[in-house]
Amino acid sequence: MRRLVAAIALMAVLAACSGEKKQPPAPPAVAWSKVDVGSEPVALRAYGDQLLIGLRNRGAKVVPGLVLLDQGKQTPIAIKPNPASPYAYEAVWYSIAYDGKHLLALGGASGGAHSNTRWTVWTGSVAGGLIERPQVFWTFGGQDAGDLFSAVITSSGGRALLGSWGGVETGNDATVWLPQGDAKWNRLSSAKTALQSTPSLLVGPGFGTTLGKSVVFVGSQVRLAPNVVAQEAAVWRSADLNQGWTRIVLPDPGNRSQANTATCSKDCVISGYVDGKLAIWRLGADGKAQRLQGVPSIPVGDKDKLPPPIVDGDKIVQIVAQDNKVKVVTGNGGSWTVQESSGPQGLVTDAAVTQDHKVYLIAGTTLWETTLS
Template sequence: MTLTQRVVGVLAAAVVALAGCAAGGSAQPAERVELPPGSVPEVLAEADGVLVGHRRDDRPGLLRLTPDGQPAEVPLSPATGYGATASWYALTAEGGRILGVGGDRGGAHGNVRWSVWTGDAGGVAERVQAFSTFGGWGAGDLVGAVFASGGPLLVGSWESAQAGNDVMVWTAAGDEWSRVDVAGTPLESTRTTLNFAVAATRAPGGALVTGWQAGASGQKPAVWRQVGGSWQVTSLPDGGRAGIALAARCGPAECAVAGRVDGRLALWRFVGDRWERVAGVPEIPLGEREPVAAPLIVSGGALHIAADGDRVRAIEISDGGVTTRAIADVRGPVRALVASGADAYVIAGEPAQLWRLPELLG
């Protein structure tokens, strides 16, 4: 080996070492969770353990991970043809209750035929709704299911009386769901501002909806927060020329949002009484159709897991700044993220797989 080759080798080793330090040291280990043969995970929910909404043999299924990490089937009872072939769009759990949204395309126009599922770990059933509840001329999408402080909510969109679509909320009376009148509230679109919902989560005082607003100043990331039964809308700061808030999670006193600004990953935090964009987030390209998981609220801050090309990173956010760490073996895109004790679980990859990240939060 020549002197030049030795120098190049030393420099390369130093670069690798420095890169490892910048990314938070050694890679976070990951363990693949073996699901039943043919199962493709679609959504996750935090429960007494972890709930996994999956699809197998062109039918929906629901699994609960036992304390030892083994998947146990939760009986699922479809009531319609579209429910029997649905994919999972949303899943949430609280206090032993489970609420989910499924959908499958059909009919002359290929629209999504929505199904609502409720139950507990002993079994979850589709609750049949009138066609006009989620379908018809004014129908939009369903994007989220939330156990809010005032009761369960479904969130999506519906034809606006003024312009475009409104952000729409459905509430339940027993097993029957109905739309809320959003006229005159921040959920309603106007001739100057169009509202678009992407996802929803529980928040202190109610619920939080993520999405964007389109108007004369362009496309801005926005969140709608339910407080005491009324709604407030906030345009997230530093939203660039084209921004969108894609997914969120809240704790008792704060929230974290993941989104896209001008084609790059963006993160925001709500702490105290205001939103702020997180500085120092890695410059990660994010395509328009690329899925994004909701960040976790952790002690002292938040944690997000994102695909950066073929790699996957854990991005830790605290008042002291942002640090990143590579996650071994897992490949993108990242579709869902939940916590279970000190462990985190993610759905990632193509085809999608379920991974356990042991002691990531410990």
């Protein structure tokens, strides 16, 4: 009898095992190689096969650095003449715009009694170098100062600095600065546009880019109603530079969502989070948005840094740092894979892809390179 019971139990175990689905093997880790640029990389900007690398040079009276990487050759970009603003020597690159010829860069350094960011704006070209354009204090500072986060150049050559400023009515408004000539920058009013906050709707952008001749902000809006506070991922897009602003609430926002970064070409791919998990949206040139399905459930919090998504043909690549490890999320619709990384560790701050399918990543204080398969 005992033998019969044991045999039945063994058969049950074998039957259960035969019914289990075999898990597919984990995809191979992405192998990265270090790129020595001489100093600490802090910002990237790709254009065609070229990559601009913003460098932080620590030390007194040392200006930030900028290097052009083209077909494996590194060429330093001149920073000249000597910057005129004291904080230019301490500036860290926050954003660099490049259209193949012209450069626009935004630098920042903490200073003053309250350690607020002191902003510096730089213009120039690859051939002629970068020149700092000192501004009066009230251009970017003062009691109503908000934040700056992006320098952009549209396809029509329009230049702009993007950030936030004390609201016309309440909170902060999304804000655009445009150049007057080569040296002066003017902050434009957001009153009576989609960039303005109201007592029932607070505007919260945190990143900016361009789509053709349009400017694009991404972030979130907070709807305020009696006993209700709802934070929803949102996009603000102009028709032309600073004209004709519209607000687009991204679909399937869950209970709480945020758009963190975006990459735009023919359309925009936007990355952020919904209810604490990675989310990716696509925004068409027609203004219609969709949330991409099947994105792996990777934790993303309020303070986590997401580099802009990488778009290579039909392929979307989002790099995420989780538990000090770099993960590469790849998909093209509803099918996604997650790969571990061999090499880079630490906080991921920026990423870019060049036309020859090389991906560059800043993780920790190191620049890394791999090639998309």
